Amino acid sequence: QKEVEQNSGPLSVPEGAIASLNCTYSDRVSQSFFWYRQYSGKSPELIMSIYSNGDKEDGRFTAQLNKASQYVSLLIRDSQPSDSATYLCAELPTLNSMIKAAGNKLTFGGGTRVLVKP
Amino acid sequence: GAVVSQHPSWVICKSGTSVKIECRSLDFQATTMFWYRQFPKQSLMLMATSNEGSKATYEQGVEKDKFLINHASLTLSTLTVTSAHPEDSSFYICSARVTSGRQYNEQFFGPGTRLTVL
Numbered sequence: 001q002k003e004v005e006q007n008s009g010p011l012s013v014p015e016g017a018i019a020s021l022n023c024t025y026s027d028r029v030s031q032s033f034f035w036y037r038q039y040s041g042k043s044p045e046l047i048m049s050i051y052s053n054g055d056k057e058d059g060r061f062t063a064q065l066n067k068a069s070q071y072v073s074l075l076i077r078d079s080q081p082s083d084s085a086t087y088l089c090a091e092l093p094t095l096n097s098m099i100k101a102a103g104n105k106l107t108f109g110g111g112t113r114v115l116v117k118p
Numbered sequence: 119g120a121v122v123s124q125h126p127s128w129v130i131c132k133s134g135t136s137v138k139i140e141c142r143s144l145d146f147q148a149t150t151m152f153w154y155r156q157f158p159k160q161s162l163m164l165m166a167t168s169n170e171g172s173k174a175t176y177e178q179g180v181e182k183d184k185f186l187i188n189h190a191s192l193t194l195s196t197l198t199v200t201s202a203h204p205e206d207s208s209f210y211i212c213s214a215r216v217t218s219g220r221q222y223n224e225q226f227f228g229p230g231t232r233l234t235v236l
Contacts, residue, residue, distance in 0.1 A: 032223055043211045043230040044162070046119055049223070088162075092223060104150065106225060110161055 003027075006089050006109035015118050019076040023089030023109050026070070033065060033072045036088040038111070044088055048074065079116045086111040120146045120221055122214050124228035131202055132236055138198045139231045141212030147192035148214035152225070153185075156209045168195040202235040209233075 003026040013019040023033075032051050036044035048063040050056045050072065056063045062075040072091075076083055089109040121144040131137050141151055151168040166187055167175045174187035186198040195214075199206055211230040216222060 034224070036227075041209075043209075043227040046224060046226055090225075092225075105152065105164060105167060108162055 004089055004091055004107050004109035006087075006112045008110055009113040010115045011112055012115045012117060013076075013079045015079060015081060015116055017079055019079045019083065019114055019116070021074045021076075021087050021089075021112050021114070022071060023073065024071045025089075025091050025107075027091070027093070028067075028070065030070075030091045030093060032092040033063070034090045034092070034106070035061075035063060035072075035074045036090060037083075038086045038088060040085075047087075076114075079114075081116045081118055084114055084116045086113045119224070120144075120214070120216050120226045122148075122212065122226045122228040124212055124231050126231060127229060128232040128234075130234045130236065133203055134201055136198055136200045137202055137233060138196055139210055139212070139233075141195045141197070141214070141228050143193045143214045143226075146214070146216050146219075146221075148195075149192060149217060150215055151189060151195040152213040152215075153187060153195075153197050154211045154213065154227075156211060156230075158209075162211070165197075170195075199233065202233070204235045207233055207235045 005024045035048045037047050038044045050063040050065045060077045064073045088111045090106040092106050123142045125140045149170045153165045154162045156162050164177050165180045168187045168189040170189045176182045189195040209230050209232050212228045215225040
């Protein structure tokens with residue numbers, strides 16, 4: 001059974017600081033990773049996708065992937081109160097053999113709730 | 119990102135009636151769409167994977183005769199909740215995955231449909 005683990009939080013961050021979110025996964029051959037943001041009462045919104053080891057930056061967000069250690073993280077720089085939400089980590093197998101075994105579907109972590117305090 | 123729409127955004131119905139929810143990919147073709155359900159303060163739960171032109175694949179514990187899925191075109195999937203009961207009241211969210219181009223393998227969510235069964 002594949003698992004994606006996240007600390008449920010809440011992660012409390014002062015406005016302007018860096019929020020650091022971590023996610024670990026159990027399937028060593030997982031290929032694709034995604035971070036979603038979900039505001040209360042709303043549907044998830046894709047923030048970042050990352051497929052290769054290293055960092056990927058998009059605006060105030062940086063995703064980091066370390067396949068050897070099986071973790072993926074998300075940094076939010078200059079955190080704003082509007083960043084207060086639940087952040088979901090997800091993984092997707094992308095090799096055909098893995099898709100056949102696991103199904104062609106995302107596996108989500110439980111989410112980390114982030115609170116940015118003014 | 120790619121855009122997924124859902125209609126209606128909310129619906130209230132009487133117990134025993136059926137409700138149809140539409141999910142459309144507006145700017146891309148989606149051979150596969152996904153239907154999720156989310157209860158308050160709980161995680162997303164995948165109900166079924168909808169494949170264009172073929173039968174949907176339901177997750178364990180989801181009644182296929184109660185939650186009818188039709189994926190008749192590359193841009194439209196529908197979920198019909200048949201003989202709805204109060205326990206079916208939930209937030210239903212569809213999702214579609216991009217299968218070509220720059221956003222390959224990224225999965226986007228619709229805004230969700232809040233169903234209340236009286």
